[in-house]
Amino acid sequence: MSRQGETSRTSSAADRLRRVAASPVDDVVPHPVLDVAPSATDRVRPGLDRVVFGVTAALALAFLVWGFISTDSLASVSGASLGWTMDKAGWLFVITASGFVVFVLWLALSRFGAITLGRDDEEPEFRTTSWVAMMFSAGMGIGLMFWGVSEPIAHLTTPPPGTEGGTEAEAMKTAMSTTLFHWTLHPWAIYAVVGLAIAYGVYRKGRVQLISAAFEPLLGRHARGPVGKVIDMLAIFATLFGSAASLGLGALQIGSGLEIVAGLDEVGNGLLVMVIVVLTVGFVASAVSGVARGIQWLSNINMVLALVLALFVFLVGPTIFVLNLLPTAIGGYVADLPTMAARTGAEGGDTSDWLQGWTVFYWAWWLSWTPFVGMFIARISRGRTIRQFVSGVLLVPSLVSLVWFCIFGGAAIDLQSSGAADIAGAASTESQLFTMLEAYPAATATSILVMVLVGIFFISGADAASIVMGTLSERGTTTPRRGTVVFWGVATGAVAAVMLLVGGSEALNGLQSITIVAALPFVLVMVGLAVALVKDLRADPVVLRRAYAREAVEQAVIAGVTEHGDDFVLSIESTGDGHDDKNDGDDQLVTVTTTSTGAGPR
Template sequence: MKIRVTLSKGVTVPSLIFIVIICLLSAIYPKLTENLLNTVKDFIFINLNYVYVWSVTIFILFLFYLMFSKFGNIRLGRNNSKPDYSFFSWISMLFAAGMGIGLMYFSVAEPMQHYSNEVFSANTTVQKAKDAQLFTFFHWGIHAWAIYGIVGLALSYFAYRYRLPLSLRSCFYPLLKDKIKGKWGNIIDVFALCSTFFGITTTLGFGVVQINSGLETLNVVPGSSFTYQVIIVVVLISLSIISAVSGVDKGVRILSSINIISVIVLLLFVLFLGPTVYLIGSFTEGIGNYINNFFTLTFNTHVHEENMQPWFYDWTILYWAWWISWSPYVGLFIAKISKGRTIREFIAAVLILPTVFNFIWMTVFGNSAIWFDMNVADGALSLLASNPDALMFRFLEYLPLTKITSFLTIAIIIIFFVTSADSGMFVMNSIATKNARISPKWQTVGWGILLACLALMLLNAGGLNALQSMTLITALPFSIIMLLFIVSLVKALSIDKNYYERDFSLTTVPWSGQSWKERLGRINSLKDKKTTNQYINTTAKEAFIELQKEFEKNGIDARINQYSDPQKVEIEIKYDIVNNFIYGVKNESKIVSEYLLNEENLQDIDDNQTFFPKSYFGDDRKGYNVLLFTKNELISDVLKHYERFIEIISEEKNEMFVSSNTNRKLR
């Protein structure tokens, strides 16, 4: 019985070889591999940190430009396409995939670690609390979502607008054209698959440790041995596989909606049963502080503060690298669920809504922990800052209904775990199959089993830190790839807008409808250099000669100038004070799309270059194709420009600008 396979050998085989080698090295020689990769990572963070800083800054500026530009109305799909998911389901899914376990893991831990960090020990307690909130906002705000937004936007635009595969290789189409189908495309997808696998594996490994810690705190399991971690992984990956096999429309969407509701319930519980007035006030002040310091934080490399640089590398640069390394996975998933949205709607939702929610979440949990540490716990939570696995559950002990909220927290982490894993399986299978529409379910199951096995192997051997370093290292080259995504988007969006906004040809303005059969023949033909020269030497030249005679009858001295390289002819009227009037026609060439070379409905051409007669003027205004003009229509067009010229030079306010002496100096 033949087993159906949709995996691409050019992507899957090299990816699996690289993944297995790195994981085996991390498991067999965890310390050696970790030290080696950490050396590389530290070199990048210390010597090339500006690459991350500038890249993330460019991502933000570009997305805000697109959101407020004329490109914002372009739809990610056909012009009449509609979103596949409701707004609530869409936001729930992108949020669950984008942050997930991280919010539960760091919502208390990061503010507490900033608050208790020795580098800020000289500050007052109040200032340390403000800085802890500010830096947490900075790391989990617009900057993080701009990274995801660039990848998600590029993928969804080229997949749904250009109808290319939902693959990172498609984002290079304007630059590489059909080369994306070959080895260059495979290299890009191999990089994306490995980066996605490493990111998900390390995150899920740390998620298992936190779940184990929570269950141990609640006395559900007696310890945190490897046996219990195996049981947790088997159960959670099994749930993830069931969800992934059921598809995005069912499993992922339903779980994401359940989780966002659970998260809101827990958030409101802490808000109203914690220091409510303090939290609302600190949130308001924190937003203002973030806005006021936005550009300072964005560009600050702490190059003048040596004592701050280790903190800068370990937090800000590490976060930018972490978000970038996760962006292929998150971007692919966001693109999958964003068909039918406009660019403006996409950017606004991806940048602003999750950022605002993150700020609320981090304020409620982080600032509550700091408040309890200052007023109730007498510094007990600060002492646990280095143990983030248990810190969330210790924090909940200072609130009522501790057991219920702890179980709810574990449930949320589990669902985040499942939604991250199942969407990760979907994304990895999508990359490995070059976005095959229908894949056998065993492939999805296979990715889940591989995730579970390698995560457990690394957990047991202590190799997760080494794999995390490898993930962070891959962020450097991918940040350059993301900058190229922007170049591709700019090129493609300009073509897109020009296509839909291009007006009728200027040759239709003076046309009366006469000689329509001749015009139809010219429209549907591509001209060579010889026939274009023939048009210039006959139709254009005859029109100018007839005009010259008529100008002479009106006492105007007009002369005809003709040149051979390139072939062109012009009529010129000289003036002493103002610039000369010139209207000319020259032989111009352009490149024809390769798709039209074999088009049956067009005349055959030998190569992809075609020629046309183009008008030009004495004042360097942009000309246009005059191929369809008859002799009389060309005369009409010359007179139209001559009338414009006379009106301009006759107005007193234009005297200085149209003066020939002034323009000579300008030229």
């Protein structure tokens, strides 16, 4: 084989690429290996999508009317729906949640990890500290306040099925590992799937900020048709009920705090509804102010206040016990992870009931939050690589959750075990944090701080939810009209009130059951989203360029060995084809050739 023939083979890919790049833009579609910004014509026209908004708004209003007029009927239907969901689809929640953890880790560690969520040379839009603060506050801040004490204590006093009968130390280890299972890698992996799909589509491919737009690799033009509208409507419903559940939890905890701080009698539904109204007004006002002025400002304030509260409990509480608990909790989590991830209703009725109140509820809750948390994380993650995105979204909040539960859960476990306070015997789940704080100095001040934190945590998360529901209702615009945002904000507050009424005296059960049922359809959307994202990434310019480069170098090595044996080097040469009108070298064809070193045989 002649050297000329081999050189022609090795340079063919590069030649084709450079000829396309040098051709007039109007004459040819840009080559797929080039990082070319999509044209503005790819975007859907702005404005209210009357089908998406009209259908979802009508169904939301129908739910509200049903709940206020016939609460018992709604409670009966939701209970029956929950039973069917747990019986027929509980396994689906369990499998997909763990599958998403594996999926995002694979993306970060694979060849796709170097792809930028934006142009190749784009820098991150937000500083890392603000990025982490906004992501964490929007993702689960209010949940940490509600469950930081309650969940470790619940698992300590009532261990998960199959773990009963151990020593006190084993019970503590199981309580912490089960809590971390629900609050670390799994929820943030679920968020990361939607965040990656949206951020890649918007900043890399120039698509609109819609869940349906991320399905274009699978559905093509149908992603903008009726099928796409159904996907966006499911996303709105999941967001509405997920954020309403959080608002209900926040109202319960603030109501419990008012009982203790203000010395009120048992808080009834009337006061809880008033709390919901106040929080709703707060997050609607924040939402209409926009991301930079609203969410970022609140998130940074809350991060500081949460740090102050955590440091206080760490210093006045069992400091050494908490420090010892950190490695113990990590070890227990790693050791128990396979068992916890494989637990399903097949293990019996007790396990199924436990999953309904804990694991499946959490997976459904996280899934219902994914449209707005994922889209919000995508909104603030422009310019980061997939590897940076996954590292930040998966690991940083997980580490914060680990420290948070070790401080608050550890303090509660220490008080419970020593008999200094009966945390498990508190009047309600939502009051257990306040019961723990009463065992330490400045209980009134810290209890007030907790209520402030719960309120701001919810506001900073729910205003993101209102904006995202507005975005989904207005064809993906990043700045939905205030009227749309206000409508969804008010609807969230009203749905939260109905969910509390459905639960009756067991308000938490009402929040959990409706959340699980509402999240079920979105599980299938999430699976499709992951498939569409992989199909997108396989055609990314970074991936294609590597394939071109690998082919060119491989063929050059074959040519070099054929022509010169072991004694050759690769060189890059310009052919000088005359296309360089500006004489700056940009339009010169480049070829990979082999040259003998002249060293002779080895």
